[in-house]
Amino acid sequence: DAGVIQSPRHEVTEMGQEVTLRCKPISGHDYLFWYRQTMMRGLELLIYFNNNVPIDDSGMPEDRFSAKMPNASFSTLKIQPSEPRDSAVYFCASSPGLAYHQGNEQFFGPGTRLTVL
């Protein structure tokens, strides 16, 4: 398996522009997670999905952020409009989902480094 795939790996954009980050989870994984990593705040969970349904989006910082999972093999995280403080590394992770089995680890993608000028 190729692992979790994210694109683009690097994105540089100007303030006010729309940014779309993409993620392909590992085939067969039922859970998908979006994280943001910054020096100041560390690793923050933004949102996660189970079987393509958003379960908890309480970590999404503002209405400018939105995430979708139209099918089991694809998810997007969109920022519109982007701001300089959104500059961070955004990670996608996936995990198999076995009911009552809490021991499943999450598998992380390589991340997208976003720079908003």
Added chain:
Amino acid sequence: AQSVAQPEDQVNVAEGNPLTVKCTYSVSGNPYLFWYVQYPNRGLQFLLKYITGDNLVKGSYGFEAEFNKSQTSFHLKKPSALVSDSALYFCAVRGFRNSGNTPLVFGKGTRLSVIA
């Protein structure tokens, strides 16, 4: 609410010496504990986990961790550090919930620097 504390932002160790990266946790019920490593410009990689059973867990690259319930700790250890072990290490915890999989809660990370 579950939480993880990594009390050291930075750990320095000489190559060949044993290393310890500390982690304490707070969770309702039985914990599921994990260690991840992040190399520069890479995503997090799973190292090892504690679910149940033996308190000493062995993982990738010669790392191991010891679960201590009374001290609510899950310290990461390695008998002999390598320069290539230099990276950012994250401890994570998940509390038990009957409803199924729940997200991991990550610590802030500890940067390990192994000096030749």
